[in-house]
Amino acid sequence: MSKIQLLQQDREHLLHPFTDFHDLGKQGTRVITNADGAYITDIDGHRMLDGMSGLWCCNLGYSRNEIADAIYEQLRTLPFYNSFFQCTTIPSIELADALSEVTPAGMNNVFFTGSGSEANDTNLRLIRRYWDLKDQPNKRIIISRKNAYHGSTIGGASLGGMSGMHKQFEALDYITHIQQPYWFGEGGDMSPEEFGVYAARCLDEKIQELGPDNIAAFIAEPIQGAGGVIIPPETYWPEVKKVLAQYDILLVVDEVIFGFGRTGEWFGSDYYGLEPDLMTFAKAVTNGYFPLGGTMVSDRVAEVVKSKGGEFTHGYTYSAHPAACMAGLATLNILRGEKIIDNVRDNTGPYLAKRWAELADHPIVGETRSLGMVGALELVKDKGSRARFDDDCTAGGICRDMSIKNGLVMRATGDTMIIAPPLIITTEQVDELVEKARRALDDTAKALA
Ligand SMILES: *Cc1c(COP(=O)(O)O)cnc(C)c1O
Numbered sequence: 001m002s003k004i005q006l007l008q009q010d011r012e013h014l015l016h017p018f019t020d021f022h023d024l025g026k027q028g029t030r031v032i033t034n035a036d037g038a039y040i041t042d043i044d045g046h047r048m049l050d051g052m053s054g055l056w057c058c059n060l061g062y063s064r065n066e067i068a069d070a071i072y073e074q075l076r077t078l079p080f081y082n083s084f085f086q087c088t089t090i091p092s093i094e095l096a097d098a099l100s101e102v103t104p105a106g107m108n109n110v111f112f113t114g115s116g117s118e119a120n121d122t123n124l125r126l127i128r129r130y131w132d133l134k135d136q137p138n139k140r141i142i143i144s145r146k147n148a149y150h151g152s153t154i155g156g157a158s159l160g161g162m163s164g165m166h167k168q169f170e171a172l173d174y175i176t177h178i179q180q181p182y183w184f185g186e187g188g189d190m191s192p193e194e195f196g197v198y199a200a201r202c203l204d205e206k207i208q209e210l211g212p213d214n215i216a217a218f219i220a221e222p223i224q225g226a227g228g229v230i231i232p233p234e235t236y237w238p239e240v241k242k243v244l245a246q247y248d249i250l251l252v253v254d255e256v257i258f259g260f261g262r263t264g265e266w267f268g269s270d271y272y273g274l275e276p277d278l279m280t281f282a283k284a285v286t287n288g289y290f291p292l293g294g295t296m297v298s299d300r301v302a303e304v305v306k307s308k309g310g311e312f313t314h315g316y317t318y319s320a321h322p323a324a325c326m327a328g329l330a331t332l333n334i335l336r337g338e339k340i341i342d343n344v345r346d347n348t349g350p351y352l353a354k355r356w357a358e359l360a361d362h363p364i365v366g367e368t369r370s371l372g373m374v375g376a377l378e379l380v381k382d383k384g385s386r387a388r389f390d391d392d393c394t395a396g397g398i399c400r401d402m403s404i405k406n407g408l409v410m411r412a413t414g415d416t417m418i419i420a421p422p423l424i425i426t427t428e429q430v431d432e433l434v435e436k437a438r439r440a441l442d443d444t445a446k447a448l449a
Pocket residue numbers: 114115116117118149150151152221225226254255256257282283293
């Protein structure tokens with residue numbers, strides 16, 4: 001099929017996720033055909049450094065045949081079997097064991113799902129089950145944060161705090177959202193440190209307002225990813241930990257982006273010293289090679305849900321899919337065997353931090369921030385007042401297009417440009433990324449002038 005035919009059929013038959021169906025018909029799509037290492041190539045042969053690891057998932061890049069082989073061999077041996085009705089498979093047992101080893105202390109059980117959204121739905125079910133078995137049925141309310149992303153099922157989207165999503169469906173009524181720790185956008189005249197404490201105190205206020213006896217859980221990403229790589233001020237998590245320590249409330253940490261090495265530690269929870277009761281994972285667990293998600297269940301929760309009889313009436317056909325589990329095992333083997341995460345912490349992460357920060361001198365950049373293998377740039381018209389170009393965030397979209405033109409995939413969240421390159425990126429490729437980002441910023445400034 002020619003490119004023209006492909007684009008026509010795409011327009012006629014394929015509904016894309018998080019896409020304006022009407023506009024896409026006019027703008028057309030980019031057909032990605034190949035990938036290697038940290039690069040993707042489109043149908044025109046345009047090769048781009050993938051600054052987003054696919055969709056935060058290909059942490060090891062695109063050339064790991066070990067993972068593809070593990071999937072293929074499993075598909076030839078036992079392509080599918082479920083883990084319902086007292087059945088199990090060897091890959092699922094082995095991956096559950098391996099995950100217990102690499103996740104924070106005290107997390108020794110896993111419930112597998114097909115995706116991150118499903119895993120957060122599982123969390124809702126586990127939270128309810130936990131408090132019911134503890135004879136505290138009043139504990140129903142879950143506190144999340146504005147602008148959080150926890151997936152796109154009804155449960156996941158209700159947990160998430162994106163206003164654009166909430167406008168298009170009826171959210172679950174027992175989930176409420178508090179201030180996010182987004183200093184650049186919402187910190188006003190406070191210092192980042194003051195604002196971090198303020199945002200954490202909003203959790204305490206909400207708990208007191210609704211009554212601790214009615215609160216089941218607090219859910220948060222360690223760093224908001226899709227919301228715009230919002231790295232909280234250093235004061236935020238220590239203060240949240242203090243708040244949570246006063247109450248009997250479960251902590252759910254959504255590690256779908258920050259799990260498996262993105263901060264330079266295995267999990268965002270390791271980086272911030274959090275002790276989650278439930279921990280959502282997906283995306284990078286299989287390096288994006290096969291759909292798999294799940295939730296790690298702490299001993300505290302596992303002891304309760306395992307202690308009493310009665311079926312947990314929840315599960316997915318593809319929970320613990322054997323080929324997905326083999327993909328997970330192969331990914332963990334590479335992460336451990338090649339000390340990929342140590343290299344991010346000790347070498348490439350600090351190098352990215354140094355080079356990325358240089359972009360702060362650009363006339364349209366109001367702030368740069370980065371940590372491990374993520375980064376963000378705030379596009380502004382005026383550095384001093386942090387004023388944006390316009391209310392519609394057109395600058396972000398322009399910058400994304402300029403970046404792609406210059407051979408770098410950067411994503412725009414409003415007027416915040418974000419990157420999450422593969423963890424295997426070299427220092428030379430970090431140089432390439434920063435140079436291409438600077439060119440994209442120059443082109444954006446020109447287009448906006
Ligand atoms: C992507 C994402 C999800 C949803 O995962 P899916 O596999 O797309 O369902 C949930 N939480 C966070 C933090 C994510 O980034």
